[in-house]
Amino acid sequence: MAPRTAADIRRSNLFQVLRRVFAGAPTSRQEIVAQSGLSMATVASIAAELLDAGVLLEVAPTTRGKGRPLTRLALDPEYGSFVGVDVAETYLHVTRYDAALTEVASVRREVDGEDDRVRSPEDLERHLTELLAEVAPDRSTVRAVGISVPGLVDDETGVSVYAPSWDWRGLPLRSTLSERWSLPVHLDNPLKALMVSELWHDPGAAEANWAVVNLGTGVGAAIAVAGELYRGASNSAGEWGHTTVAVEGRQCRCGGTGCVEAYVGAPGLVAFIDQVAPGHPWTSLGETAAVQGLSEGVASGDEVAEQVVAAAGAYLGAGLANLVNTVNPARIVFAGWVSDLLGDALLAAARPGVEHQALARPLQSVTMTRLTRPGNAVAFGAATFALEASLSQAHTEGSR
Amino acid sequence: MAPRTAADIRRSNLFQVLRRVFAGAPTSRQEIVAQSGLSMATVASIAAELLDAGVLLEVAPTTRGKGRPLTRLALDPEYGSFVGVDVAETYLHVTRYDAALTEVASVRREVDGEDDRVRSPEDLERHLTELLAEVAPDRSTVRAVGISVPGLVDDETGVSVYAPSWDWRGLPLRSTLSERWSLPVHLDNPLKALMVSELWHDPGAAEANWAVVNLGTGVGAAIAVAGELYRGASNSAGEWGHTTVAVEGRQCRCGGTGCVEAYVGAPGLVAFIDQVAPGHPWTSLGETAAVQGLSEGVASGDEVAEQVVAAAGAYLGAGLANLVNTVNPARIVFAGWVSDLLGDALLAAARPGVEHQALARPLQSVTMTRLTRPGNAVAFGAATFALEASLSQAHTEGSR
Structure with missing residues (x-):
C-alpha cells in the first residue's frame, strides 16, 4: 500500500461523499461537511462534478425547523445500472x-445439485452469462458489473488467484467476462464486498x-481502517479463516492444520456432527x-x-479473540449463510471463549453483531465496488 | 480512529518530512518530494516552518554530478535534547x-536482582528520576521525555492501563512524572516505540x-498501515502475544490459555526447558x-x-502465520532481547510452521528479518514519539 498521494485522497473524498449521499438519501452538502470532517x-x-456527470441530482429543498431550506443531494437512479454478483x-x-443502488431485479440459482454443480470456469461463465441476461435483458443500460468470488483475488488484475472450493488458480475471470459481455467488470472476494457494503450503509460508524x-462454507474476515477497506500488501488481509487456533489440529482444505475454518466453516460443523453423533442423518444431506x-x-x-454448537463455538471464540487482540476493531459484524441460519447460537457459544482470551481493553471497545440487512449484502457490495471503480476512474482522469 | 481530517493530514505530512530528513541526513526538498509523493x-x-522554529537547518549544498547544487536539510542538533526511556x-x-537524534548519553540499570527489583510505581519513579539525572544533569535542555512501558498503554491520557509484569492497572505515569520533572512526558508501549523507530529509519519501506x-519476557507486535502506526480502536492493536494458537493450551499470565506468549516469551522458553529436561541448571538462574x-x-x-527451540518454534510459526494471514504485511521485523540472543535459531525453527500455515499469496509478499540496528531501538522510538508529539502540537497550533 503506497502512502496517500493527492489522487488517493481525492478518491477517498469522492467515496466519502458518495456513501454519505447514499446513506443520507437525500442529504445536504452541509450535512456531509458536518459528518465527514x-x-x-x-x-x-x-x-459539482458528480452533478455534472449525472451521478447525483438535486432534490427540491424541504424546510425543516426554522433554518434556511437546504438543497439536498441524491444518487440519480437514471445514471444507469450496476450489477452485483455473489458467486458462492x-x-x-x-x-x-x-x-441509486435500489434493487431492480434479482435472481438466484442453486448450484449444489449433481446436475448444476460448477465444475469448470466455463460452467461458471455460462451460468453467469445466463443470469446476467435474466436481470439485464438490455445489457447496454449496465455501466459495470462487480463480481465476488470466494478465495484470494487480485483486484488490480482481476484474477481469481486461488478459489479453494474448485481448486482454481490464476483464473483471469475479469478479462474473460469483460470481453464476453463487452462491459467493465470488477473482481474481488465476498469479504471485501461485505465490507464495502457496510461502508456504504453506515459511513458514520465506518470512521472507526x-x-x-x-x-x-469458507470463513474469512475483512478489515476496515479509518473507514476504508484495508487490503494489506497483496489484497490478502483478513484471511482469518486460515489462522491457527490449534497447533497440529484438524486438517483444513487450505493445506494447513487447526485453522478456524476447519472448525467453524460448514464442513467443519458437519465434522463436529460426525464426532458427536456418528452417522447422524443431518450429515448425509450436504452441508x-x-x-x-x-x-x-x-x-x-x-x-x-447443542453439543456441536458448543464445540464449534469454543474455536470460534478463540478465533474472534485473536481478531480482537490483533486488530482492536470497534465493531465485528457477522455475515454469510451460516451466520444467517446459526449465527445467534454460534455467537452465544463463542462468547465465553472471547471473554476468556481477549484482553480487557480491546474487548471493552468491541461490539459484535449479526448482519440483518435485507437483500444479498455480497451482491450489493460487489455492485458498489463496480460503481466506485467506474466513478473513481472518471474522477481521477477528470482531475488531471 | 476518526477519518483523516485536514489536521491529521498536516500531521502526517509533517512526520513524513521529518523522517525523511532524518533518514536522508541530509536531504533536499526535491528528494523528499520525489520519495514521498x-x-x-x-x-x-x-x-520553512521547521527552519523558522529551529528544528531544521540548511546544509551547504554539495555539487553532485552535473545538476544544479541543491540546498539540503538536516535536523538541527542544537534544537534541544529528547530522552527515550525503555522500561523493561x-x-x-x-x-x-x-x-538530530544522535545518542548523547545512555545508561542502563539491571533491575532483576532481589535488591533492585521494581516492586511499586514509586520504585520505578525513583529509578527513572535517578537515571534521568545521569543522562541529563541539566534538565532544562531537555524538550521532552518519551517513556515505553510494557503492556497496555493509553497514549492519549498517558496511563499505563495494564502492566502484566507488575500487575499495575490504571497507573497515571505521565502526569506523575511530568509533574515531578516539570517536563512534557509521552507514554506508550515498546511495540509502538519499535515501530516508530523503524518508521524513522526507513520511511521508504514504511510506505507498505x-x-x-x-x-x-512478553511478546507482542505493532502494525503500520501505509507508513503510519496503526493503533486500533483503543491503542490495543498488535496484542499478538495474547492470540491463541492452542485452544485449552498452556496457562498464560494474561489469564487466557494457549497464547503465543505462553510458549515463546522467556518464561515460556523456561517452561519448555523444564519439560524437555526437568531440573536443568539453566532454569534456576532466572529467565x-x-x-x-x-x-x-x-x-x-x-x-x-535444540529441542526447546524446535518446540517453541512450532508455536511461533503458527503465531507468525496468523499475523501474515490476518494483516498481510510486506515485512515483519523481529526485535527484543530474546530475538537478540536467540532470534536466528527461533526464526529458523518457526519457518516450517509459517510455510505450512500461511496462505501462499500473503506468504509470498512478506519478508521476515531480525532487527540488527545498533543502540536501544525502544529508547530511540520513545524519543522519536516525544519529538513527534511536541512538534505536532506546535505545528498544529501554528497552523490554526
Missing part, C-alpha cells in the same frame, strides 16, 4: 441495481476501524441441510445440535 | 539524544504495511540466564537447547 470547498467541488460454493446470486466476519438441521435442532433444544 | 508546495511550507521487566534503559514483533544458556546451547549443538 471534509471542507465545504471539497464537498462542493465533488458534488452452493449458489449464484445476481442482482441489478439502479444507480472495523471487521466483517463471514461464516459460510446446507446439515446447518439447517443444526439451526432447527438448536431451536428445539436438540442435544446433538 | 507530497507536493513541492507542501514540503516547502513544512520545511528486567532492566531500565534511558538515553538522551540531541534533536508492516509489522514489528517483539520477543522478550535472562536461561535464554543466554539456550543461545550458547544452540551454538554448540546442545540437544536440550
